[in-house]
Amino acid sequence: MHASDLADHLRRLGLGMRAVATYEALLSSGPMTVDQVATAVPGSAQDGAGMAELLEVGLVAPSGDAEPRYVPVPPTTGLDLLALRRQAELHQARVATLQAYEAFRRHWHTRSAEDLVEVVTGSAIPDRIHQLMRDTPREEVRRLDSPPHFYTVLRNEEEERHLREGISYRVVYSRSSLRRPRYLQENIIPCMRAGERARTLPRVPVKLTIVDRAVALVSFTIDDTERNDSLLVVRPCSLFRALEGLFELSWRSALPLDIRGGTHAHRLRARDRMLLTLLAAGADDDSIARELGISKRTFFRRLSELMSLAGATSRFQLALHACRNEWL
Structure with a gap:
């Protein structure tokens, strides 16, 4: 991996430019004191921001010498911390964007979701x-x-x-x-x-x-x-x-559901059409007789006549024949 690639990846994780330059110098030259870092990374000694950021995320650690030197440490914890921080920043950006859109919608749309x-x-x-x-x-x-x-x-x-x-x-x-x-x-x-x-x-x-x-x-x-x-x-x-x-x-x-009458080859009466319509709708015998204003005996007689007219041996066949032949 080229040094420029590593720098891009570290910046993508949210590490600042001075921290990236300091970390690359430590990886290249090994442990260094603050003065040595200042020589290797021009401008880093002005505020110590780069080294402070590396210490904060746990990518480097000081040695126990009288004049401490700073050395890179296994980066797993530091990288996890950077990734979590970046994830939190992305979430905040998402929330901010949604809030901005909601404000736009409330302002420009005449009707809210509520x-x-x-x-x-x-x-x-x-x-x-x-x-x-x-x-x-x-x-x-x-x-x-x-x-x-x-x-x-x-x-x-x-x-x-x-x-x-x-x-x-x-x-x-x-x-x-x-x-x-x-x-x-x-x-x-x-x-x-x-x-x-x-x-x-x-x-x-x-x-x-x-x-x-x-x-x-x-x-x-x-x-x-x-x-x-x-x-x-x-x-x-x-x-x-x-x-x-x-x-x-x-x-x-x-x-x-057609109960307006009309012509047909067999010239069904309006009451017969209504009987077939109610039958196709699944109404029970008592309901059909009541709606037609006839007795159940009359209903059964007329139902038998219609089945004979259609050549049907069951109510299902009668309903099918009625639909196919526009009796309904």
Whole structure:
């Protein structure tokens, strides 16, 4: 190794220039007194800083002579000390840089990280939702719907108004939403007739409403809690983008929910379409009969007729045939 290489390495560890020159002189010439060091390293005797630094980090030690000479000692401890000192300086530099950036962000960014997620609790939740849904939607609302619901009124006149104004709605309903008494008839069907695009899953991963690309409302599903005690209002950030991805994945996985009627080769009645939709959503026999307003005996008779019409020997085959042939 060249002497210049050693000097560069020692300076990289944080050793001062005079200390490096003094240490190189001692390595080259062997033990020296202070006067000899001053002769070998011009300027080192002015303040003794180089020798003092070497003594402090433990790279040299004085002999026990009447006029002490200074001699290099095994450098392991000294190098460890220099490395730790350098590491501490780098950490301080990192902290200082982060603090400087944080000051920049607070000064130039209108919204701090603390403003990206708002927590709303208790009785304030319905009013906050109403305010956001009244002021924010411009293009599209995406929702994963599951009980418990924040409102006791079933009819969603606000969504119906938005749909009339041209705002798009895509909603994935959980099976538990379809089982809620009168929710299908008084909430879901009117919204779908107004233009809502609806699908269904056996369960949704979270209660979620995304309004345009501006705000997301997140709360627990009925599987997590029986009460609505808290709501997260999330503004655009990494978490917001993750929630968007969660919705789109759920939407692609869900089955279409179409109960608006329409034409088909077999001209299914609207009630038959609703029966198949509820069946595909996983609703139980009692819930389906109740929603259709018929007895279980009538339900079983009509189910048997539809299976015969589809040539199906099981409910699974019937649901598959209905999806493939656009009965839903």
